[in-house]
Amino acid sequence: LAERTNLAGVRHILLVLSGKGGVGKSTISTELALALRSAGKRVGILDVDLCGPSIPRMLRVQDSAVHQCDSGWVPVLVGQDKALALMSIGFLLERPDEAVVWRGPKKNALIKQFVTDVAWGDLDFLIVDTPPGTSDEHISTVEALRPFQLLGAVLVTTPQ
Amino acid sequence: AEAAELRARLRAVRHTVLVLSGKGGVGKSTFSALLAHGLAADESRQVALLDIDICGPSIPKMMGLEGEQVHQSGSGWSPVYVEENLGVMSVGFLLSSPDDAVIWRGPKKNGLIKQFLRDVDWGEVDYLIVDTPPGTSDEHLSIVQYLSATHIDGAVIVTTPQEVSLQDVRKEINFCRKVKLPIIGVVENMSGFVCPKCKNESQIFPPTTGGAEKMCQNLNVSLLGKVPLDPQIGKSCDRGQSFLAEAPESPATLSYRNIIQRIQEYCEQHHFQEEKIM
Numbered sequence: 001l002a003e004r005t006n007l008a009g010v011r012h013i014l015l016v017l018s019g020k021g022g023v024g025k026s027t028i029s030t031e032l033a034l035a036l037r038s039a040g041k042r043v044g045i046l047d048v049d050l051c052g053p054s055i056p057r058m059l060r061v062q063d064s065a066v067h068q069c070d071s072g073w074v075p076v077l078v079g080q081d082k083a084l085a086l087m088s089i090g091f092l093l094e095r096p097d098e099a100v101v102w103r104g105p106k107k108n109a110l111i112k113q114f115v116t117d118v119a120w121g122d123l124d125f126l127i128v129d130t131p132p133g134t135s136d137e138h139i140s141t142v143e144a145l146r147p148f149q150l151l152g153a154v155l156v157t158t159p160q
Numbered sequence: 161a162e163a164a165e166l167r168a169r170l171r172a173v174r175h176t177v178l179v180l181s182g183k184g185g186v187g188k189s190t191f192s193a194l195l196a197h198g199l200a201a202d203e204s205r206q207v208a209l210l211d212i213d214i215c216g217p218s219i220p221k222m223m224g225l226e227g228e229q230v231h232q233s234g235s236g237w238s239p240v241y242v243e244e245n246l247g248v249m250s251v252g253f254l255l256s257s258p259d260d261a262v263i264w265r266g267p268k269k270n271g272l273i274k275q276f277l278r279d280v281d282w283g284e285v286d287y288l289i290v291d292t293p294p295g296t297s298d299e300h301l302s303i304v305q306y307l308s309a310t311h312i313d314g315a316v317i318v319t320t321p322q323e324v325s326l327q328d329v330r331k332e333i334n335f336c337r338k339v340k341l342p343i344i345g346v347v348e349n350m351s352g353f354v355c356p357k358c359k360n361e362s363q364i365f366p367p368t369t370g371g372a373e374k375m376c377q378n379l380n381v382s383l384l385g386k387v388p389l390d391p392q393i394g395k396s397c398d399r400g401q402s403f404l405a406e407a408p409e410s411p412a413t414l415s416y417r418n419i420i421q422r423i424q425e426y427c428e429q430h431h432f433q434e435e436k437i438m
Contacts, residue, residue, distance in 0.1 A: 019216055019261075021184010021294040026324075051295035052183060052328040099182070099296045099331035101338065104266025107297070132184040132294055133215035134263045158185075160394045 006072055007115070007148045009122040010044070015141070015153040021132030023158045026054040029129035032154070037084050041124040044075060046114060047088035048141050049131035050100050050107050056090040066091045072117035087118045104136035111137060115144035163309050165278055169236075170310035172284040173208070175427040177344065178303065178315040182332030183325040184294035187349035187387075188318045189218035190397055191416075192291035195316075196223075197402040198420035199287050200246040208239065208285045210276060211250035212303055213293035214262050214269045220252035224400025228253055236281035249280050266298035273302050277309075287427070294328075296335045304339045313427045314342035316384065319375075320350045321367035326375050333379055344426050345382035347419055348372035353389040354411065364389055385419040387412050 007013075016029045026049070033043045047055040056062040056076075064076045066087070075085035089100060089110065102110075120126065128145070131137050142150075179192045192209060200207040211219035220226050220240075228240045230253045239247030251262060251272060264272075282288070290307075293299055304312070315336050319329040329346070336343050348371060353362050367374075376383040390412040396403035404413050 021216070022186055022320075022325075023184075051297055051331070054324050054327070057324060057327060096327065097330040097334055099335040099338065101296045101301060101335055103298050103301060108265075134261045135215055135269070136265050136298075139263065139265060160398055 006117065006119055007126075010120055010126045011124050011149060012151040013126045013128065013145055013149055014151050015128045015130060015145075016156060017130050017138070017153050018132055018156045019134060020157065023156045025132075025156050026058060026129050028154070028156050029127050030055060030058045033084055033125075033127050036125050037079075042083065042122060044085040044087075044120050044123045044126045046118070046126060046128045047086070047090065048111055048114060048128060048137050050089050050102065050110065050137065051131060053088045053090035055086060055088050055129055059084070059086060061086065062090060062096065064091055069119055071119040073119065075118055075120060085120060085123070087114060089114075107136050108140040111140040112144050115141065162274075162278075166274075166306055166309035169278055169280075169282075170288075170307070173282065173288045173310055174286050175431065176288045176290065176307060176310060176312045177423065177427065178290045178292060178307075178312060178341070179318065180292050180300070180315050180332050180336070181294055181318045181325075182296060182328035182330075182335070183319060186318050186320045186325055187347075188294070189213070189222055189291050190393060190403075191316070191318050191347060191349070192289050193219060193222040193397070194402065194404055194416050195420055195423065196246055196248075196287075196289050197404055198417065199289075199424065200243055203245055205245060205286045206284055207246045208282050208288045209246070209248045209291065210280075210288060211248070211252065211291045212273050212276065212299050213291060214251045214264060214272060214299065216293060217250045217252035218397075219248060219250045219291055221258075221400055222397045223248055225253070226258060226400065230254060233281065236279045239280055239282060247282065249276055269298050270302040273299060274306055277306050296331060300335065301339075304341055312341060313430055314344035316344050316423060317346045317381075319346060319348055319372050320365050321348055321363070321371040322365045323369040325365075326369060326372070329372075330375065330379065333381060343381050344423055345384035346372050346376050347384050348386040350389045351386035384422050385415050387415040387419070 059078045075087045078084040196209040231238045392407045
């Protein structure tokens, strides 16, 4: 029931994918979120890159802490108007240089939690930033999001 | 018994170098390919290049080996040879089409990596270079674990100058320390661009927090060198040619060669010290 509640208020879910690393997925996710916010939309970003979470730094909230409420984790609200919500594993690390050296099963468990246990509230768009590849994170994220309003994927590349 | 199998297979490998990052797209595969070419320029040396990036294997294309298949013989899988003294193995050779996605979870990836180490008949190898995917996950844990059957000289960590990369690279450095993997040093790629026409230098990826140099100072790690951006590098990679051979006069080539030299010296010195101890 909690699962339905947490994503039930999200109108559209968008995945940002590549396959290749370093092409600008996180940058695009961030800019897309900011552009949608400028257009008056309520936006959330879910950063499921467990090994290399870049979004907190890009939004200058890398020193934020996350709290829990009754329905789950409270996302970090970004900006003066607090109109952009962000959840990333970056917030759960004790030290920013700490490596998340986890095998697949542990990553899968956390991703499931991230997808279902963040109290997003009402959002027009939830943008999900992913790591490079086609592995555990991607399979788990798509599986966990399948019951919800998955709009589709934006694929990022560079010319070569 | 498995460890014994791996140890037997890898017994004839003199030096092993892992190429890591933490960040994607910084030039690990490019660097691995050029390190292999650079070391194999000495024809008396036998070089092996193992690509364990299972989701995004770039090495076949970069080495001009797209479309090649792996052959089996009585002694195991045969690497694909670019030169007589340079053999390559990658999941790319096992796919029926280069666009086939390998959508595997960790355990299956680990299985293939183990097979690469156990079943490939590398023969006598002076240098085994292992190209890895970005991150600190299954592939990285597994390769370190499986290669403990032999010995790893160390890791070369690749980055680009900006903080968003360094952030992930610091984690990789910590990973190496956690698993007691010696760090040969760090390579800063895409470090500046010199216009071939006006010779003006631009920082395409500005080192807003001091770049790899500052990070290496802070973490007490060696900076092996900085390589400038050269559009020829990407072109050579796309065409499967060695950039070092195609652009011998490029400042990037000079940087790469110096870095390769330093890695060689590190490995030879290390080996010499080990032999002294024995």
